Amino acid sequence: MHPLKTLVLGGYGNFGARLSRSLAQDASQQVVVGGRDADRATRMARELGGGAQAVQIDAGQGDLAALLRAHHIDLVIHTAGPFQTQGYAVARACAEAGCHYIDFADGRRFVCDFSDALHDRFVRAGRTAISGASTVPALSSAVVDHLSRGWQAIHTIDICIAPAQTAPRGAATIAGVLVYCGAPVSVWRGGAWQQDHGWETLRRVEFAHMRSRLGALCDVPDLELFPAHYQVRDHVRMEAALEVPLSQRGFSWLATARRRGFLKHPERLAPWLNKLAPLLDPWGSALGGMVVRVSGLDATGAQIQRAWHVTADNSHGPEIPTMPALLLARQMAQHHPMPPGAHTAAGLLPLSAFANEFERWGMLTNEE
Secondary structure (H helix, E strand, O other): OOOEEEEEEOOOOOOHHHHHHHHHOOOOEEEEEEEOOHHHHHHHHHHHOOOOEEEEOOOOOOOHHHHHHHOOOOEEEEOOOOHHHOOOHHHHHHHHHOOEEEEOOOOHHHHHOHHHHHHHHHHHHOOEEEEOOOHHHHHHHHHHHHHOOOOOEEEEEEEEEEOOOOOOOOHHHHHHHHOOEOOEEEEEEOOEEEEEEEOOOEEEEOOOOOOOEEEEEOOOOHHHHHHHHOOOOOEEEEEEOOOOHHHHHHHHHHHHHHHOOOOOOHHHHHHHHHHHHHHHHHHOOOOEEEEEEEEEEOOOOOEEEEEEEEEEOOOOHHHHHHHHHHHHHHHHHOOOOOOOEEEEOOOOOOHHHHHHHHHHOOOEEEEO
16 A cells, blocks of 8 residues: 655644654655745655655645646645635645645634535545644534533533643744734624624633633634534633733733724734743743533433543643644545545544544543
């Protein structure tokens, strides 16, 4: 069986490098590290060894499909965010070139509009495209499915991601957050669609193996996908909780400034904030995690609340967003049946599929 030739677009970046290293340990994968910087791609490929290759590639180049065909790429995994400001050029090129596509997107419009925009193209190509193969909505939906299995109804879903202060970050990741910092966000609350603002209002969140943190609203695909998918009665809430309170309050201040019209483009601050963030490391730690809480009616109609936690030490938290794409790539390499067309990653993976990866990185999981 020939290995799956997988191009990791942005394969030397914060998340792309982590995924490239994991894929390179799998004999079913032949990794191609792609990006605009040929030198960085080459260095990354040399680090990986085992026949890994490098290719200079720009997601926006017009001849992308021809390049994919020339390199005989079977699968493209797009990790080069932020996706909040991108279109579907890479996915369209994959359909034209006849290769599969997976991305790390957490941009709400990017993921939620993905299927409508691209499904027919990938059906005609006989290939599979998956958007949102990251913490949200791939892992978050796996957890909700697990916690609510057999229930009659779901009333509330609350999700919070809590990164470690010392975990590697990147300007692109910060920019993706700042795009909606203080911007209007449509949320399902009180059984109706209402408007809130990203990152502004703070709420304390409890975790299994970490101190409580202040969390704030994030604009992610789950907010739009989950109310209908799970027929949620009351609310769906998605928050992020930075470890150092000053950072969290700082984002809240930026959100207020944006909402009041004093700061039109907070995402332009991303490079500066990325450089300044390590100054707060002495007040943080290498501990991060995630919690998902679900309430509703169990199989007997009784009120029930359940929660699931994952805790990552040693700044391994950024491995979590790479896991869904890694698992899906393995399935493709092993020729597991994949429906042609374009899909979101919500509901594609069971929580049990993540167990070995959590164990590999020494992550603790708990259920309540």
